[in-house]
Amino acid sequence: MGGTEHLTVQREGATLVLTLNRPEAKNALSLPLLVGLYDGWLEADADDRIRSIVLTGAGGDFCAGMDLKALAGGSMDGDRYRDRMKADPDLHWKAMLRHHRPRKPVIAAVEGYCVAGGTEILQGTDIRIAGESATFGLFEVKRGLFPIGGSTVRLPRQIPRTHALEMLLTGRPYSAAEAAAIGLVGRVVPDGGALDAALEVAEQINACGPLAVEAVKASVYDTAELTETEGLESELERGWPVFATADAKEGAKAFAEKRPPVYRRA
Structure with missing residues (x-):
């Protein structure tokens, strides 16, 4: 440190x-x-x-x-x-x-x-x-x-x-x-x-999914100077891959099982 x-x-x-x-x-x-x-x-x-x-x-x-x-x-x-x-x-x-x-x-x-x-x-x-x-x-x-x-x-x-x-x-x-x-x-x-x-x-x-958090922050800043149309296209490019992660599956599974999720940045 x-x-x-x-x-x-x-x-x-x-x-x-x-x-x-x-x-x-x-x-x-x-x-x-x-x-x-x-x-x-x-x-x-x-x-x-x-x-x-x-x-x-x-x-x-x-x-x-x-x-x-x-x-x-x-x-x-x-x-x-x-x-x-x-x-x-x-x-x-x-x-x-x-x-x-x-x-x-x-x-x-x-x-x-x-x-x-x-x-x-x-x-x-x-x-x-x-x-x-x-x-x-x-x-x-x-x-x-x-x-x-x-x-x-x-x-x-x-x-x-x-x-x-x-x-x-x-x-x-x-x-x-x-x-x-x-x-x-x-x-x-x-x-x-x-x-x-x-x-x-x-x-x-x-407590949130780290890959999701970082992607959301990046999207907010990366699209700030784009037109709305360009920004929405960029959002999809950055956001869709998050849904394919193991963390996304873990989030849904934890919700269904009524327990805290365990995210692994994967």
Whole structure:
């Protein structure tokens, strides 16, 4: 199991929990954090025993984005990871889910600050649960910066354009209630409850057929930019093979026998 000094990895049954672990800096992005995060995505996809991923932050915050103090000083923590960046100059974008999409469902459990790069990473997750005091926002324009983690492309596709542009152009903070109202997050829970709620959702996913789950997720994203006709054709191409799997037969058999199914990714 991987991890770095700024990213912890833990198994909870069939769920891999990735925790941004730099609480003294509100989990601001660092090289150790980014390397650990990307390695976590790869670990989840490589291990068929893992059926879902939960992404959260330590110390009561999700992620405050880039470490601006380090950026202003021309350096970031983690010199010993620079060889990873040289070997893969795209690593940080993959870590932030800009240039990588895990095949397993990713559930975000958000408490506290989830701003700038934190809100950008959030847009790469599949299901999002927030504590009621969580704060969201894209503050880049207030610092004379550009939200280059994908927000000018993704955000208007995930929430109504008027809300996306207000968030992008004002740089103002959004409460969890506002984030839920515009569709940026799916559910708001009492403070401190986001991780437990995310793990509950993960358990529900883990109880389903993994081949079916992964095919459904892939279909949703792969057909997003297609016409309806093209999308429906693509759905059949991806969906019909699932019916021929042993897992599909097991699901029907378990239902008939009134027992939990035992899926084997076959």
